[in-house]
Every structure is written in structure tokens, then in C-alpha cells.
Amino acid sequence: MTQQTIAIVGAGFSGTLLALHLMRQCSPDTRIVLIERNEHFGRGAAYSTGNSSHLLNVPAAKMSAFQARPSDFLDWLKTRSSEELGGLQPLATTFVPRAIFGRYISDLLETEMKSTLHCGQLELLRASVRDIAPRGGGLVLTLGDGEALQVDRAVLAVGNFPPSPPPVADSSFYDTDSYRSDPWAPDLLANLDPQAPLLLIGTGLTTVDTVVSLLDQEHRGPIIALSRRGLLPQNHLLGPVKTALPETEEFPTRLTSLARFLRDRSRRAREAGGSWQAVIDELRPLTTEIWQAMPREDRLRFLRHLRPWWDTHRHRISGPVAARIAEAQRTGQLRIQAGRIRTYAVTPTGDVDVTYRPRFKDHLETLSVGRVINCSGPESDFGRIRDPLVRRLLDQGMVRPDSLSLGLDITRTCALLGRDGGISRRLFAVGPVTKGAFWEMTAVPDIRQQAEYLAGQLAALVKPAAVAAQASDATWSI
Structure with missing residues (x-):
């Protein structure tokens, strides 16, 4: 042969x-x-x-x-x-x-x-x-x-x-030195003023990694993380996370029924001394089967409306990392914002004015930062x-x-x-x-x-x- x-x-x-x-x-x-x-x-x-x-x-x-x-x-x-x-x-x-x-x-x-x-x-x-x-x-x-x-x-x-940049009317900003497109690039934080305010696009796992890197580098300036919904990853629990629930129930594959089922099961797990984390984890061996059995229109609805909530509950962070993120929020160095970016403008001093519309608001707000880093997740x-x-x-x-x-x-x-x-x-x-x-x-x-x-x-x-x-x-x- x-x-x-x-x-x-x-x-x-x-x-x-x-x-x-x-x-x-x-x-x-x-x-x-x-x-x-x-x-x-x-x-x-x-x-x-x-x-x-x-x-x-x-x-x-x-x-x-x-x-x-x-x-x-x-x-x-x-x-x-x-x-x-x-x-x-x-x-x-x-x-x-x-x-x-x-x-x-x-x-x-x-x-x-x-x-x-x-x-x-x-x-x-x-x-x-x-x-x-x-x-x-x-x-x-x-x-x-x-x-x-x-x-x-x-x-x-x-x-x-690498993530794609958010769509804006004038995308020329993405060709400037004030923008970083790849959150894993070796020079991501090079030549960065430790006092400079920063904008991180996204609030998921990549943003968490970038914040940790900034804290390790002793960055002292404000860090603003902006995403459409402003959701940070949840953290793992220490110790047992049992559900204390029977294994005889069926998992629904229609989106509305599945969401209702998970909410109810999480509530019952907490009442029994368990946790919602264990409910999500016990779904893991069945996730692919449920996804493949779910009607296409329900998969599209999930991607449009529920995916960010699923991601933050399913892809969690460790306790030590969660504690560092919480402390950065407590001191006010890290701020989480929800909204959509509309425009960028590089000022004569080299700063970047970022205009965005806050979630559920009709007005625009502006952030002045020294660098914009795209942490919105893989394309x-x-x-x-x-x-x-x-x-x-x-x-x-x-x-x-x-x-x-x-x-x-x-x-x-x-x-x-x-x-x-x-x-x-x-x-x-x-x-x-x-x-x-x-x-x-x-x-x-x-x-x-x-x-x-x-x-x-x-x-x-x-x-x-x-x-x-x-x-x-x-x-x-x-």
C-alpha cells in the first residue's frame, strides 16, 4: 500500500x-x-x-x-x-x-x-x-x-x-497607532503611558486577560471596558457545586422551553443547597446534541438575543482572577459600560475621543482615552x-x-x-x-x-x- x-x-x-x-x-x-x-x-x-x-x-x-x-x-x-x-x-x-x-x-x-x-x-x-x-x-x-x-x-x-472592529461611519481610525486590533500581539501594551486612560472593546474573557496584564504592568490609569450589554464573565465557585437534583428529566430543545427549564432547575438547585454553576456544567455533555436538535430559527434567536448571557455563565473565570477584577472595579480603576461605539476622533494631543450611545439611552456620550484595544472576541x-x-x-x-x-x-x-x-x-x-x-x-x-x-x-x-x-x-x- x-x-x-x-x-x-x-x-x-x-x-x-x-x-x-x-x-x-x-x-x-x-x-x-x-x-x-x-x-x-x-x-x-x-x-x-x-x-x-x-x-x-x-x-x-x-x-x-x-x-x-x-x-x-x-x-x-x-x-x-x-x-x-x-x-x-x-x-x-x-x-x-x-x-x-x-x-x-x-x-x-x-x-x-x-x-x-x-x-x-x-x-x-x-x-x-x-x-x-x-x-x-x-x-x-x-x-x-x-x-x-x-x-x-x-x-x-x-x-x-482576531476580532473585527465595530462598524463606524469613518473607519480610518483603525489604521492609526492609537488602535490595537489584536489583543494577543506581543507589543499590545508597549510604549503605554501608565497613567493613560484606556478603552477596551468588549467585556468577555479577552478583556479579563487584558485587564490582568495591565494590572501586572502596574498601569494606574482608568480602564473602561465597553460592550453592547456590559456583561462580565461569572466566576467559578470554591468547594462542591452539586445540584442535588434527579437525573431523570429530559432537556428541551426549543429555545424558550430550554431557557425556562434552566431557570427553574437553577432555582431548585439553589434551594437544595447546590448552585446554578452545576446546572450549567451538567448540561455540558449534552450541549452539542441540543444544538444540533434545536430548530434553525431557535439557533438564530439564541445568537441574536441570549448568546452573551450564555457565554458569561458558561465560560467562567477562576476565583483569583475574579477577585482581581472585582477589586479593580471597587477602586474605580475599571469601569464596565454598555453601549455601541459611534465615532472616533484623534485630538491634536494624540488622545482619542470615542463617542458611544449607552444601552437603553437616546443620547450620546464621549470618552477621552489614550489607546483603544479590541478585546471583543474572535471573529x-x-x-x-x-x-x-x-x-x-x-x-x-x-x-x-x-x-x-x-x-x-x-x-x-x-x-x-x-x-x-x-x-x-x-x-x-x-x-x-x-x-x-x-x-x-x-x-x-x-x-x-x-x-x-x-x-x-x-x-x-x-x-x-x-x-x-x-x-x-x-x-x-x-
Whole structure:
């Protein structure tokens, strides 16, 4: 049998995890090429942060890279020295710095590559991919330097894209030095006057990270965070968060019924000595099934009206981080505003006058700040994403946006759909770009399940036909 090659475009968390599972599920003669244009393999933007105050939003016991080994990350932590962990105690309830989790993923990759079974199976390629096109029953990837890479199948693991700026009548401000478009850029806070007032667009997890970075940098000026609804992420509770409720109830899939159900269940949980946090968490294994069963009109209503409230309750922050944010609010340094930005004007002194309309108000108000940082969260509308590879694939018709503008259109087996709706047998996707089909595809537990499943599907495709036929009955157990 001719050697099969699978290319993974993107070596952030989702791409690296897929590579790990492919090595475990494919035959040793399957070649796997993991392509990354950035400095680190296996981390991505979230886990490349050098700030030890940027903590995971999930405790260590739930952060294993493997479903079948739920304590793997915790066990790995216990093998590290106190110096490596910065004095951190590796407990199940510990919220670990994200950089340490990034080292865990990199260590897994290095260990697997050195194993006798997989030696030489995985190739790490530092390059950008600017085009993917069909050729000779497979695909050819055109790299940034013009080189061509012939593969049998490819997986897009491109992760998250920087946020798009809010639409305003005159967008020329976004080309000035007073605006920062990428909240993860290394020079985000460079040359910043520590007394300067700042505007952060957005009030979600990225804003929380940016505020923490500013506090660590001893920024003393006012920090104003502005979003349409002004909602900050909720925090995790310390100690048990049981629901004390029976498990026999059905979860509705119509939006109104589901919202009513969750409110009622949360109330009953609190009355029984539990918490609403546990109610949200117990929904986690069913979220994808509920999303896929929910009528399309209800999914659209959820995205228009309820998504910000879901995000702030579902994607929570650790207690230590929540305490720092609360203290910054208490002292008045951090202010949370709800409204929509209307205009920007750079003054002769270099400050920026930002005009916005407060939520539920008819008048306009103005903020004078020294810098505007876009922390509004990753862009998922592929009609607005300017990434050269994505634009090329869209223009060629090899992929298409999903109908909800959450990512790319895929099947339930992660195969990409072309412009005419045809299902590709060569091109797949994993991670955040698949949110339209699966919704919850940003957190580690969700991505690891998807990566393991897709690895099994790809392993079946590259096996001899008789073996592949036996493996094709595998299903994704949510």
C-alpha cells in the first residue's frame, strides 16, 4: 500500500491534539505533517502567553488531553518541580497558568515523537499555507515560499481569528497607532503611558486577560471596558457545586422551553443547597446534541438575543482572577459600560475621543482615552475574515461559510462542504471553525473529544478498504 500523508494546517491546541491522536490511531507508515506559521508548536495564542497571571478557566482535573486518561494533566503536573510550577500546588481544583498547560501539550508532542512506535511518523513544518487545491486524487498545498506539498488529506486547524472592529461611519481610525486590533500581539501594551486612560472593546474573557496584564504592568490609569450589554464573565465557585437534583428529566430543545427549564432547575438547585454553576456544567455533555436538535430559527434567536448571557455563565473565570477584577472595579480603576461605539476622533494631543450611545439611552456620550484595544472576541464570520488561505479556499469554492456565520460549513464527521454543497473526502476541519455544527468547540474538553473522533475517521480512510469498512461504523458519542 502506498504511504498516505495527512497534513494538519495549524499547530495550535486543536491541530496538535489531532496529531497526537492520529499517531495513536493510524498505522505507523502513515505520514503526518503538522504545519505551523508561528513560533510555537502545540500552544496557539491562548497557551503561549508568558504572563503567569493568565490562568486556565477550568480546574486542572478537567484539562487532560485524553478522554480515556482524565487525570493525565494532573499526573503530569505532579511530576514537575515546584520551581517549574512557580510554587503552585498541583491539586485537582487548581487553576493553572495557561503557559504551563501549553508546556504540557508541547511535552506530549515531543514524547510521542520520540517513542519507538512513532519515530519519524510526524513531521513538524514551520511554514504558512497560502493555497490548497485538488491534484491527482489528493491535494497540493502551496506554502508561503512557493514550495508544493502533495498530500492525500488535509485538516484545517486554523484556530481563532482576531476580532473585527465595530462598524463606524469613518473607519480610518483603525489604521492609526492609537488602535490595537489584536489583543494577543506581543507589543499590545508597549510604549503605554501608565497613567493613560484606556478603552477596551468588549467585556468577555479577552478583556479579563487584558485587564490582568495591565494590572501586572502596574498601569494606574482608568480602564473602561465597553460592550453592547456590559456583561462580565461569572466566576467559578470554591468547594462542591452539586445540584442535588434527579437525573431523570429530559432537556428541551426549543429555545424558550430550554431557557425556562434552566431557570427553574437553577432555582431548585439553589434551594437544595447546590448552585446554578452545576446546572450549567451538567448540561455540558449534552450541549452539542441540543444544538444540533434545536430548530434553525431557535439557533438564530439564541445568537441574536441570549448568546452573551450564555457565554458569561458558561465560560467562567477562576476565583483569583475574579477577585482581581472585582477589586479593580471597587477602586474605580475599571469601569464596565454598555453601549455601541459611534465615532472616533484623534485630538491634536494624540488622545482619542470615542463617542458611544449607552444601552437603553437616546443620547450620546464621549470618552477621552489614550489607546483603544479590541478585546471583543474572535471573529467567526468568514465573510469578514481576510486570512489569505481562507479567502483563497472560499474563492475557489472548496469551502463555504456555515449558514449561521459561526465558521465553515461541515458535516457531522468534520468533512468540509464546498460551495455547491458537495462533501469533501479530502479536506476536513477541527476546532473553533466548526462551531456552526457543534457550537461548543472552544474549550479543551470539547476539542479533545472532537480531535479523537476525527482521528478515528481519518485513520479509517487511510486503511485498506476492508479494514476501513469495519471502522466506518464508529460514531461520535457525545
